[in-house]
Amino acid sequence: MIQKKNLTPLILAGIFVFMLGLSYAAVPLYDLFCRVTGFGGTTQIASSAPGSTGHPNINIRFESNITDSLNWDFYSKTKTVKIPMGEEKTIYYFAKNLSDEPIVGTATFNVTPAKAGQYFMKIDCFCFVEQLLNPGESMNMPVTFFIDPDLYKDENVQEVNEITLSYTFMKSMDQSKVEEQGKL
Secondary structure (H helix, E strand, C coil): CCCHHHHHHHHHHHHHHHHHHHHHHHHHHHHHHHHHHCHHHCCEECCCCCCCCCCCEEEEEEEEEECCCCCEEEEECCCEEEEECCCCEEEEEEEEECCCCCEEEEEEEEEECHHHHHHEEEEEEHHHCCEEECCCCEEEEEEEEEECHHHHHCCCCCCCCEEEEEEEEEECCCCHHHHHHHHC
């Protein structure tokens, strides 16, 4: 039988292990929560657009940023579009490696206003995979998307008439694609 003085360290150790497990699970659980709810401007992924629904057009603005760690030129070739709800649209971002070494870049995105993020549906996006650019190499990178017509059914976002999609490109922590290319 366990004595009371031995029970306390066991309980404390159990609490420690439980809290440690929660800390490791926090990031994937938060990511899952954001993807399901659209919280924080997280966009949704769709396989196809429903087509024009007769709802009013909505303005979409495209912004681009790069971090100091990435010596690339990066911008949207289209600054704004006005599209009907439910209509599929493809626009292109442009990236060029200005450095003298191959670099793997990765993009994060944000939708503003954040409450519209769950209605911004991406079908295809360069942000789904890391991009490798050799010195001086450039590429046009597509984003195919539509705005879910259910946006106007949600009382919290009915006043939204413009959505901004913003990307920030940064040097990937994993540069193994550069090493793999060198072995070919």
